[in-house]
Amino acid sequence: MNNEITNQNIIDNEDSMNIVIVGHVDHGKSTVIGRLLADTQALPEGKLEQLREMCRRNAKPFEYAFLLDALKDERSQGITIDSARCFFKTDLRKYIIIDAPGHIEFLKNMITGASRAEAALLVIDAREGICENSRRHGYILEMLGIKQLAVLVNKMDLVGYDKDTYDKIVHDYSEFLSQINITPTSFIPVSAMEGDNIAIHSEKNIPWYDGMTVLEQLDAFKNIENEENLPLRMPVQDVYKFTADGDNRRIVAGLIETGSLSVGDEVVFYPSRKTTKVNSIEEFAREPQNTVYAGKSTGFTCTTQIYTKRGEIACKVGEPAPCVGRKFRTSIFWLGNEPMTPERRYSLKIGTAKAACKIDSIISTLDASTLVKSKKNKIERFDIADCIIETDHDIAFDLSSDIPVTSRFVIVSDYEITGGGIIMESISGGGSESYSAEVSSAERARIYGQNPVTVALTGTPENIEKYSVKIERALLDIGKLVYCESVKNAHDIEKIKLLAKAGIIAVAKLETEIDFKFDCNIKVDDNFSLDNALTEILSRAEIDI
Amino acid sequence: MTSSHLDKLESRSIHILRESYAAFKNLCMLWSIGKDSTVLLCLARKAFFGHVPFPLVHIDTHYKIPEMIEYRDRLALEWHLDMIYGENKEALDKKQTFPDGNVSRIECCRNLKTEALAHTLSGEWNRYRMNHQTGKYEIDSNREPYTGVIVGVRADEEGSRSKERYFSPRDKNNDWDIGEQPPEFWGQYKTDFAPGTHVRIHPLLDWTELDIWEYIKREGVPVVSLYFDQGNGKRYRSLGCYPCTKPVDSTSKNIDEIIEELRSGKFAKIAERSGREQDKEDGGGLEELRKDGYM
Numbered sequence: 001m002n003n004e005i006t007n008q009n010i011i012d013n014e015d016s017m018n019i020v021i022v023g024h025v026d027h028g029k030s031t032v033i034g035r036l037l038a039d040t041q042a043l044p045e046g047k048l049e050q051l052r053e054m055c056r057r058n059a060k061p062f063e064y065a066f067l068l069d070a071l072k073d074e075r076s077q078g079i080t081i082d083s084a085r086c087f088f089k090t091d092l093r094k095y096i097i098i099d100a101p102g103h104i105e106f107l108k109n110m111i112t113g114a115s116r117a118e119a120a121l122l123v124i125d126a127r128e129g130i131c132e133n134s135r136r137h138g139y140i141l142e143m144l145g146i147k148q149l150a151v152l153v154n155k156m157d158l159v160g161y162d163k164d165t166y167d168k169i170v171h172d173y174s175e176f177l178s179q180i181n182i183t184p185t186s187f188i189p190v191s192a193m194e195g196d197n198i199a200i201h202s203e204k205n206i207p208w209y210d211g212m213t214v215l216e217q218l219d220a221f222k223n224i225e226n227e228e229n230l231p232l233r234m235p236v237q238d239v240y241k242f243t244a245d246g247d248n249r250r251i252v253a254g255l256i257e258t259g260s261l262s263v264g265d266e267v268v269f270y271p272s273r274k275t276t277k278v279n280s281i282e283e284f285a286r287e288p289q290n291t292v293y294a295g296k297s298t299g300f301t302c303t304t305q306i307y308t309k310r311g312e313i314a315c316k317v318g319e320p321a322p323c324v325g326r327k328f329r330t331s332i333f334w335l336g337n338e339p340m341t342p343e344r345r346y347s348l349k350i351g352t353a354k355a356a357c358k359i360d361s362i363i364s365t366l367d368a369s370t371l372v373k374s375k376k377n378k379i380e381r382f383d384i385a386d387c388i389i390e391t392d393h394d395i396a397f398d399l400s401s402d403i404p405v406t407s408r409f410v411i412v413s414d415y416e417i418t419g420g421g422i423i424m425e426s427i428s429g430g431g432s433e434s435y436s437a438e439v440s441s442a443e444r445a446r447i448y449g450q451n452p453v454t455v456a457l458t459g460t461p462e463n464i465e466k467y468s469v470k471i472e473r474a475l476l477d478i479g480k481l482v483y484c485e486s487v488k489n490a491h492d493i494e495k496i497k498l499l500a501k502a503g504i505i506a507v508a509k510l511e512t513e514i515d516f517k518f519d520c521n522i523k524v525d526d527n528f529s530l531d532n533a534l535t536e537i538l539s540r541a542e543i544d545i
Numbered sequence: 546m547t548s549s550h551l552d553k554l555e556s557r558s559i560h561i562l563r564e565s566y567a568a569f570k571n572l573c574m575l576w577s578i579g580k581d582s583t584v585l586l587c588l589a590r591k592a593f594f595g596h597v598p599f600p601l602v603h604i605d606t607h608y609k610i611p612e613m614i615e616y617r618d619r620l621a622l623e624w625h626l627d628m629i630y631g632e633n634k635e636a637l638d639k640k641q642t643f644p645d646g647n648v649s650r651i652e653c654c655r656n657l658k659t660e661a662l663a664h665t666l667s668g669e670w671n672r673y674r675m676n677h678q679t680g681k682y683e684i685d686s687n688r689e690p691y692t693g694v695i696v697g698v699r700a701d702e703e704g705s706r707s708k709e710r711y712f713s714p715r716d717k718n719n720d721w722d723i724g725e726q727p728p729e730f731w732g733q734y735k736t737d738f739a740p741g742t743h744v745r746i747h748p749l750l751d752w753t754e755l756d757i758w759e760y761i762k763r764e765g766v767p768v769v770s771l772y773f774d775q776g777n778g779k780r781y782r783s784l785g786c787y788p789c790t791k792p793v794d795s796t797s798k799n800i801d802e803i804i805e806e807l808r809s810g811k812f813a814k815i816a817e818r819s820g821r822e823q824d825k826e827d828g829g830g831l832e833e834l835r836k837d838g839y840m
Contacts, residue, residue, distance in 0.1 A: 016550045108728035115730030237563040242596040255560045284595045297559035408731045415737040
């Protein structure tokens with residue numbers, strides 16, 4: 001250990017890996033972790049003794065699982081409610097072990113835990129054999145995109161370390177995994193309670209097994225390489241223009257999910273298809289770089305002033321483009337208490353984009369614990385569905401067979417994430433508007449070249465008067481339809497609503513507090529910047545092409 | 546190419562900070578002046594290219610070690626931070642504190658921190674905002690509640706924190722329902738919330754104590770000298786109110802020596818917050834406090 005410190009580079013280059021432990025309830029996940037922590041000397045002094053003492057007092061047999069159950073709720077129920085994280089290290093690297101609950105009620109917590117992992121340990125009780133969630137968790141791991149999986153056949157002590165029992169589980173579970181296209185990295189017979197094959201080879205109890213221990217398997221997992229050889233995908237988180245202290249940069253910020261980006265690259269934003277060139281890659285308090293790679297939170301300035309915004313994906317000209325559309329075939333897992341139905345509208349979040357969506361049609365639903373398919377007109381809790389989703393406007397995405405990360409989306413209903421999915425196929429022809437006699441707001445927006453925006457100006461009456469004129473002038477000068485109106489009482493808000501309905505950017509000179517949610521709230525005080533105000537209004541007014 | 550451990554942590558935290566900024570109109574960051582939230586502040590400056598586009602809120606218990614307050618105000622001025630503090634004036638006036646001998650440690654934490662935090666965030670109690678012209682604090686006229694609150698907690702600090710989400714909803718009573726937390730995957734967070742509720746945001750969740758110190762070294766993050774041995778063989782490992790925080794035995798005089806000390810495993814078996822007395826009051830003292838909104 002000490003010689004590491006003399007080499008300063010090591011500090012920065014130390015590997016780490018997130019591992020998730022999944023499996024059916026009571027199959028011994030927490031015990032496996034407890035044992036790993038104890039056997040790698042990762043426990044605080046006295047912790048083990050403290051827990052043994054607590055167990056004696058409560059007349060309960062000691063369990064390694066108690067180590068993780070730091071919360072009172074959890075101890076009393078004896079099941080893991082949430083994904084607890086534990087830290088330990090081997091000579092090779094640091095590990096963050098995520099203990100995912102096995103109880104079906106907490107599938108959303110299992111997903112939360114598993115989605116952060118680079119590899120998974122799936123625990124099966126040798127005595128109980130393969131259960132509902134042994135299969136369901138296997139399926140979910142596949143959907144989440146976790147490729148490295150070791151299966152631990154636990155509680156071998158309770159079946160007398162019987163090789164036939166072990167072999168049967170290996171055979172049956174391999175068969176299940178092959179149906180969902182997973183090849184496990186390994187199967188390991190263990191007893192977490194007795195410490196067999198966790199950190200030490202169990203030569204005495206399990207002489208017929210000569211594979212890796214759990215600890216050796218962990219070190220054998222590979223860190224996921226950042227996908228810098230794929231095309232560039234950087235979902236735009238925001239365009240920053242912080243003017244404090246004379247800063248005049250306009251920075252497109254985001255996390256590079258795949259690919260790389262260099263100064264001078266021609267970039268194209270989807271779905272708008274606007275193009276520009278990278279002028280500089282920005283970084284605070286560090287040497288500016290010429291190229292940045294996948295995995296990096298970065299930002300760049302452009303050679304030309306273009307309006308891009310959160311929700312677009314920055315890609316490179318000349319590389320394969322993402323799909324743009326509003327109708328696609330997906331595989332969805334549903335976690336909501338209420339079923340997902342074609343009658344309701346939901347929000348879909350993909351990358352940094354958000355769109356209203358609905359089910360176009362459900363092709364089939366699957367019970368992941370049995371792999372039995374059925375045809376239903378709704379997606380019930382814990383179902384996995386093959387279905388077609390339609391959004392209210394175009395979004396940019398990839399297919400999971402091309403670039404998995406940008407094919408992943410979540411569904412939000414009633415403020416909660418209630419489902420997740422991957423896009424399998426783009427369906428063209430979605431969303432084409434048919435003309436009718438009635439004028440729609442979308443049509444109006446297209447003809448006017450703007451969406452209506454409601455803007456509230458607050459501040460002193462003098463400032464409001466002074467700046468409302470400037471805002472109105474600036475917007476009109478670039479061809480926008482805009483009107484400023486005083487709002488003195490709740491009744492006046494109707495005028496603003498009407499202006500917006502007519503497709504106009506309606507600026508309310510607010511003289512009183514009004515219970516109305518404006519699209520933009522602009523304070524005209526000492527920090528006011530006309531540039532920022534216009535950027536905010538225009539980004540809202542911009543229509544999707 | 547695989548990025549280094551610190552690079553991965555930094556990029557993930559920056560992503561979370563930017564997502565919060567995009568999602569919450571009334572956003573603030575809690576700054577306890579400790580090493581973790583100061584690292585968080587530096588990450589915010591990186592995320593926003595040298596700017597910190599939201600206020601920093603400090604809950605002043607008036608039992609903080611004086612050096613901490615000096616350090617807070619010095620950095621606030623130097624880095625042009627929108628600095629705000631809040632306090633429980635009533636409890637302080639009525640001496641409902643542990644050092645005054647009138648309430649228990651836990652009750653004192655509840656009064657001076659939990660209550661002060663809840664009412665400062667909601668805007669019900671006075672917020673004091675730094676005037677950068679004078680360097681003095683003035684009562685802030687803005688009383689809008691903060692709906693997004695960025696906090697520097699880490700999962701490895703103690704049991705209950707390991708259950709946190711990156712985006713963790715709190716209901717109208719500031720309560721945290723551990724069993725019913727929203728799912729969080731694929732970099733998608735809970736950014737939609739019902740009126741009256743707010744969301745705690747935890748960009749440092751995956752960092753360990755050692756990560757923090759290695760990052761402080763790599764980035765030259767300024768930290769208060771209380772973390773270092775001043776010659777008496779003692780230093781603070783975690784900073785809080787002086788009546789309830791004890792230094793640990795250590796001769797580490799600088800960042801390198803602290804990193805060496807942590808790597809040597811000297812503290813591997815001693816909880817980081819072992820110097821914080823309120824954690825010891827009963828089996829789940831901190832957990833109970835956290836459910837009520839303690840950081």
